[in-house]
Amino acid sequence: MIRIKELFRLKNLKNLRLIAGDGGLERTVTAAVLLEYDPSRMQLPDFYKGDLVVTTLAYARGDNQLVAHSLLALMNQGIAGLLVKTAYFDALPRDVVDMANSRGTPLFLFDETYIEEVILEVTELIRGKRHFSGYEQELDALKRGGLTAEQMKEHVRRIDPVGCAMYRLAAIIPDGRLNALEERVYAALNAEPELTEHLICMEWRRKLIVLSRMEAAEEEHIGRLLECAGITGTEICAGIAEIRTEPEEFGMALCEAVYAARAAKLCGRAMITGSELGLYAYLFPMSENAYVRDQCLRQMESIREYDHQNRTSLEQTARVYVENRMEIAAAAKALFQHPNTVRYRLTKIQKLMGMEDDALFGPMLSLMVNLSRILEEEGRT
16 A cells, blocks of 8 residues: 555656545545546446556547546546546646646646656566555465575575664464554554564465564564554454574564464464464474375364264364363263263274274374364365
8 A cells, every 4th residue: 555645656657646535635545546448438347446547648639628527527436546647738727727627636637758667667666555554475485495505594684684682573364364463563654654664474375474673682662663654453353473683583483473474363363472382382383284184184084984984072182182181071061972982983983093002092082183274274174
């Protein structure tokens, strides 16, 4: 998201001048779109609120009446603003200028610059502000691991050229659209400029990754950012990594923050720190291993197939048993069943898993149930 007034920052936009609608300079722009035809004849199917429309008006050359008719139709559609290249018209009809002023629709003229370059530059400005993008490859490589110490340092330098003595990473998963979260974070950074000295925000895999540069262990810029953005625990699930001091530890910190955010989402909590991950510190890396995923899904499928064919509830029993710390009495109470019924069902599960008389059955069942929850959360089942 950018404001109309930020168009004046575009270096390659030649002789940009505002001729009407200065009351709308605070309007937000969500996209730059090209106008090549008379929109009044097409029922405006391609233009929306928030669009910055860029055109040469080539379709109306020599016809001021058509210019007025089409541009008035666009403004009635509620677009954010208009950029007109002076290739065919040095000035615009008076009624267009009057309507732009009355509606507060900024109307600009510019010269020389190729129209495609204008759209590209505006789009890049929007991406840089709205999506915090640009570091996907670096974050992918750091999360994947297998880098040399020098490679890790180089990736981290691209993200944070300034560097710092200490840093903390956070991963934030929005409860709704990521764009909505980013817009609020961007607004908070604009409102509190000093935060930009300490924070780097990055969009990555439908999450917001926040790097906090720290000068003292007690500093907490991430919490302040969320507070300034008015973001509550009901709107996000956040994972906070432990403080790190070495660039080579960035990949580990990223994993920790992401796993903590995923654990928070899975457990229905607003925030989990790296030190609270517990078993999830092992389960999430395992869930990323194709062989482990396949083994887990095969085991669960055999139980589900047995339930389907015999109208039993082995899967439910397994989940409740694990949720109740593998205590038969507690599971029986939760299931409203006799403890012997729970024992019988567990024996069936043990046989289906091929683990009769195996002392590791309990830990394996717990692993399988918890891992399947992670895979289900990710939509892999």
